[in-house]
Amino acid sequence: MIVTYSTSALCGGAIPNAKFFFMKKILMILSVASIAILFSCNNDKKTDQSAAATGTPAAGGQEAVQDDQSQKDVVKVAVGSKDHTTLVAALKQADLVTSLSNAGPFTVFAPTNDAFGKLPAGTVDGLMKDDNKADLQNILQYHVTVSAMKAESFTDGQTLGMVNGDNVTVSVKDGKVILNGNATIIASVPASNGMIHVIDAVLLPPAKK
Amino acid sequence: MKKMTPWVITAALVCLLSINFSCKPNNAKSAVSGDAASKAYVPPGKFDEYYNFVSGGFSGQLSVYGLPSGRLLRVIPVFSVDPEKGYGYSEETKPMLNTSRGFVPWDDLHHTELSQTNGEVDGRWVFGNGNNTPRVARIDLTTFRTAEVIELPNSAGNHSSPFITENTEYVVAGTRFSVPPDNVNGDVPINSYKQNFKGYISFISVDKTSGKMDIAFQLQCPGVNFDLSHAGKGKSNGWFFFSCYNSEQANTLLEQNASQKDKDFIMAVNWKKAEEYLKAGKGKKVPAKYAHNVYNDKTHTATSEIKTEVTVLDVKELKDICYMIPCPKSPHGCDVDPTGEYIVGSGKLAALIPVFSFDKMQKAIAAKDFDGEYDGIPVIKYASALYGEVQKPGLGPLHTEFDANGNAYTSFFVSSEVVKWNIKDLKVLDRAPTYYSVGHLCVPGGDSKKPFGKYLIAYNKITKDRFLPTGPELSQSAQLYDISGDKMQLILDFPTIGEPHYAQAVPASLISKNSLKFFNINENTNPYLAKGEKESKVVREGNKIHVYMTSIRSHFAPDNIEGIKLGDEVYFHVTNLEQDWDVPHGFAVKGATNAELLIMPGETSTLKWVPDRTGIYPIYCTDFCSALHQEMQGYVRVSPAGSNVPLTFSTGTNVPKPDTAATK
Incomplete structure (x- = not known):
């Protein structure tokens, strides 16, 4: 059931050996999770093939498309990871699921649950409140850039323009890719519509001037 | 009594006249009743009930529509090139x-x-x-x-x-x-x-x-001219029936010379017998x-x-393979009902529709109830094979389809109508105008043992005032009728590609569940496959350049190629690395004298290109694949024959030189 389309071939062997274990782990999680991915927004069955043409149009965006064969997009990969439940909940709260299910290409820096846990107490809970949706969107969009960047594409001193309009600075030290000097890429997973780079700290956009 | 003023009388007359006109079913406005729109309406995001596979006639292609919406889903190239x-x-x-x-x-x-x-x-x-x-x-x-x-x-x-x-x-x-x-x-x-x-x-x-x-x-x-055919089914399985005209064997002005005889033939072919002869080495x-x-x-x-x-x-x-059944006036359609018992011949110039009985035909063959031979083939007596005739059905019968309730529907080109009749009693039950000059008909499953009924589609040759005019050439059309009731109800017109002749329709569920989403790249055995960017390369073999190229959102690898020389033949073998539904990539190169490639996920396609002059040639993705589709491009450099420019290729590493002016 799980997609194992020679990821190494597809990303040109982009994943360093040290990260292979992470990859494997994530794929294993995926294989279990893919059996029953429950999206809050895909209850409306779009593939109602035999029924007469009645009823209302399907709700939801591309995330509601029923497709258990294609390689998973960045959202589905994140949903399948038990280390990214906070991120997934935040993406839903920020209404970003539809956009990230689009054709892309995206690079998503995906903080783990531990990374969110490193924020001051109450930060995440605060951001998850409806009143703070704009702030949450700003933070999450700061984790996405349009273009599918492989791990080896990052260069020391590189600046990435993020979806929220701010920049992230890349440094490469001892083979490690570090963002804004504090978030390290600890695994890279190809998705159908881009790349996910798992990071160990949340990126905080610069304060508005 | 109060006198009516002249304006009241005038108004009443106008009313009466308008009512009278509106009752005449002589134009589409009146032929379409109130609930037609809801019957053909498929809301955005909802699927049609049927796939309709429509021949494209002189386009050489086959088109796929959804029913009842009439939405064009796909044009499948079959016999004609399709640069798209x-x-x-x-x-x-x-x-x-x-x-x-x-x-x-x-x-x-x-x-x-x-x-x-x-x-x-x-x-x-x-x-x-x-x-x-x-x-x-x-x-x-x-x-x-x-x-x-x-x-x-x-x-x-x-x-x-x-x-x-x-x-x-x-x-x-x-x-x-x-x-x-x-x-x-x-x-x-x-x-x-x-x-x-x-x-x-x-x-x-x-x-x-x-x-x-x-x-x-x-x-x-x-x-002779074999025109149409249908296989026997059920009891008549093992037989095939072919209409033929020009039994006069005319070779010129068939318009007149092939219409001399009162009757041409339906040829019955015992294909199981033919198989026996084949086995016997005949x-x-x-x-x-x-x-x-x-x-x-x-x-x-x-x-x-x-x-x-x-x-x-x-x-x-081999005498007992074929038998001729006389059939009036240049038969065109040759259709067999769902039971396999009745064979309907439609003589284009006939004033009736003959219905033949398979059982009677078998008896006639057994009894050698023949009326001589036609060029060595026994001719069964007309009356001996005939079940009955539909009298005065219309003008110019062409084709017949069937529903599941024992009814037949025949198209009439000359009188532009569809006529519903009962197979058993041969009585006309209903007639509906078509706009205009109908050819083939389609009922879902309508030539099978199990018609699905519900809809009838008429395929029209002439549309004149049916759609907005588009110059001298107008699209031909399909017209959808609801046949679930006693009366046929026109519910939709839709334009078609090329010329629609015969078409068939099938419940969507029989096909949609098997529809492929993409090709598994692990099963791709194209000799020029590049399974991942690491395998992309450019290889020279004499004057042939093979580019093993990959495409994935949103770049080609390689996207910079130099060292191609005039006189080279370049083959771009492009593999779409995507494994995602509905993400084709296109490929085009400036000046190519053929077309684009449109490569499905997991597929490898090759475009041959022979550059005709030196210079820089852009390549690009032609299918808006992603947010960075416009960035999905590259360059190919073509140098003169005998140039020393080495063959190089790269993706992302050919960084700008500080001094790039006029490099030679």
Whole structure:
């Protein structure tokens, strides 16, 4: 059931050996999770093939498309990871699921649950409140850039323009890719519509001037 | 009594007149009743109930519509090149259009026929006939692509095709324009038709699992025009019925000369008997030359093989294969009802519709109740095979389809109408106008043992005032009728591609569940596959340059190529690395004298390009694939012949030089 389309071939062997274990782990999680991915927004069955043409149009965006064969997009990969439940909940709260299910290409820096846990107490809970949706969107969009960047594409001193309009600075030290000097890429997973780079700290956009 | 003022009387008269006019069902506004829109309406995001496979006629293609909405879902290239999909332009698809005469980029596709199992539509394949350079194609309904094309020797005008037997054992192909056979000298006077021209009927076997076609045998028949055909089913399984006109054997001005006789024929063919003769070695192996083209979904490449022999059975010698049934006035449609008992012939110039009985025909054959022979074939007495006649049904009957309730629907070209009649009592039940000049009809499953009914689609030749005008050429049309009630109700008009002839429809669920989302790249065995960017490369072999290119959102690898020289032939072998539904990438290079490539996920396609001058040539993705689609481009440098520029290729590493001006 799980997609194992020679990821190494597809990303040109982009994943360093040290990260292979992470990859494997994530794929294993995926294989279990893919059996029953429950999206809050895909209850409306779009593939109602035999029924007469009645009823209302399907709700939801591309995330509601029923497709258990294609390689998973960045959202589905994140949903399948038990280390990214906070991120997934935040993406839903920020209404970003539809956009990230689009054709892309995206690079998503995906903080783990531990990374969110490193924020001051109450930060995440605060951001998850409806009143703070704009702030949450700003933070999450700061984790996405349009273009599918492989791990080896990052260069020391590189600046990435993020979806929220701010920049992230890349440094490469001892083979490690570090963002804004504090978030390290600890695994890279190809998705159908881009790349996910798992990071160990949340990126905080610069304060508005 | 109070006097009516003149204006009151005038107003009343106007009212009466307008009411009177509005009752006349002589235009579409009045023919369409109130709930038509809701019956044809499929809300955005909802699926249609039926797939409708419509022949494209002189477009050479086959189109797929959804019913009841009439939405165009896809145009499948079959016999004509299609630059949009690179069909007939990519190196991999060119062999699909190969014939014994070389590459033929066009044909005239008249009829579609869905494969059947036990006489019921099974949703696996749809067949199409090439009328001009005689061919039959099989389209795979998992990929909606042409999977196979076979050419027909000894034939011309493959019109009586591609109708099938009830388990798709055979697809038939009866020749419309009789000609001298291929293996004799065809350089004969045209007016020697009677002596030299023959009508061949091909029985193409279809492999049960793979669908692979092969000409099992051909029947050599008298020179006439075989027009349409349908297989027997149920009790008449084992027989095939072909309408034929021009039994006068005219070779000029057929408009008059092929309409001399009161009756032409429906030829009944006992194909099981033909199989027996074949087994008994009665077939003659005859030299022939015909192409057999097969597309392989693993190599993503078509191969074309020229075959050199065909087995022919002479029906003049093998008497009990064929029988002629007289049928009035140049029969066109030849349709068999769901029970297999009734065979309906539609004489284009006839004032009635004859319905023949299979049982009566069998008795007549057993009793040798013949009325002489036609060119060596026994002619059954008309009355001995006739079940009855539908009297005064309309003008110019052409084709008949059936519903599941014992009713037949016949199209009338001249009187522009569809007439519903009961098969048992031959009584006309209803008539509905068409706009205008209807040809074929389609009821979902309407030529099978199990019609689905519900809808009837009429395919019209003339649309004049039906749509916004578009200059001298107007689109032809389909008209959808709800036939679930006693009366046919027109609910929708929709334009079609090319000329729609026969069409078939099938419940969507039979096909949609099998529809392929993308090609598994791990099963791709194209010799020029680059399975990942690491495998992308450029290789020179003499003056041939092979570019093993990949595409994935949103770049090509390589996207900078230098060292190509004038005189080189460049082959861009592009593999789409995506494994995601609905993400094709296109590929085009400036100045290519062919077309684009449109490469499905997991597929490899090749564009040949021979640059004609030095310079820089952009390449780009033609299908808006992603947010950075406009960035999905590259450059190819072409240098003069004998240049020292080395062959190099890269993606992302060919960084700007500080001083790049006029590098030589």
